[in-house]
Amino acid sequence: MxxxxxxxxxxxxxxxxxxxxxxxxxxxxxxxxGGVLTSVDLEAEHQRLARVVFTDSGFAPQRFRLIAGSALDVLPRLTDAGYDLVFLDGDKVEYSEYFDEAVRLVRPGGIIVFDNALWHDRVADPSQRDPETSAIREMIKKVSDDDRLLSILLPVGDGLLAAQLIG
Ligand SMILES: C[S@@+](CC[C@H](N)C(=O)[O-])C[C@H]1O[C@@H](n2cnc3c(N)ncnc32)[C@H](O)[C@@H]1O
Known part of the structure; x- marks a missing residue:
């Protein structure tokens, strides 16, 4: 990242x-x-800890905007094509819906990244049909079917799917 x-x-x-x-x-x-990170999380307590981490690491408060709320409530309120990078690491069941918001939010040439694209090797195992695995598969299909995107699956950690908006 x-x-x-x-x-x-x-x-x-x-x-x-x-x-x-x-x-x-x-x-x-x-x-x-001077770049600004906007970060969304349902849990205000997680964000309280993140604020301490960012501040203790020397980042001024104007460098990060922490929004407490549900991603699918907050993302629609953010600016179209306003972001160089959109990083998705929230509720896996919502990944396919995050994709729809991410393509609107990323600027041309910018990158969308999904964490947990391998989902503990469950995505590649057809016998796994739980809601998280199915939603991640649906998101991957949307990315690969979308002609506006150039994508790569990076096998680091639990898998990072990165896609650049090229058109
Ligand atoms: C895997 S953790 C994120 C870890 C973090 N990105 C990191 O690498 O340090 C997932 C986070 O997503 C938050 N989350 C889960 N569902 C969410 C939702 N619907 N909207 C916003 N945040 C959500 C959880 O509260 C949790 O803090």
């Missing part, structure tokens, strides 16, 4: 799933000076 934010010279990133700030910290480190 640090690498992607840096090569994009990202000024504006939106993340779903702040957690306790691990991914956000690496995104902030890769962004241009």
């Amino acid at each position: 640090h690498f992607l934010a840096s090569v994009l010279q990202a000024k504006s990133i939106v993340e779903v799933g702040t957690g306790t700030g691990v991914s956000g910290l690496w995104l902030l480190r890769g962004m241009t000076e």
Whole structure:
């Protein structure tokens, strides 16, 4: 995430799933000076911890905007084509819906990244049909069927699916 934010010279990133700030910290480190990370999470307590992590790591409060709420309520309110990078790491069941919002939010040339694209090797196993695995498969199909996107599945961690908006 640090690498992607840096090569994009990202000024504006939106993340779903702040957690306790691990991914956000690496995104902030890769962004241009003054770039702003917008991060959404259902859990205000997670964001309280993330705020401490970002602040203790030297990032000024104006570098991050933490929005407490459900991704599918918040994302529709964000600006079209307003983000260099959109990082999705919230509720896996909602991944297919996050995709629809992400293609609207990312600017041309920008990148959409989904974490857990391998989902503990369940995605590649046809016998796995639970809601999370099925939703991740649906998102992957949407990405690969979309002619506006150039995508790659990076086998790091639990799998990162990265897609650039090329047209
Ligand atoms: C895997 S953790 C995120 C970890 C974080 N991205 C990191 O790498 O440090 C998933 C987070 O998504 C949040 N979450 C789950 N469902 C959500 C939803 N519908 N909208 C927003 N956030 C959600 C959870 O509260 C949790 O903090």
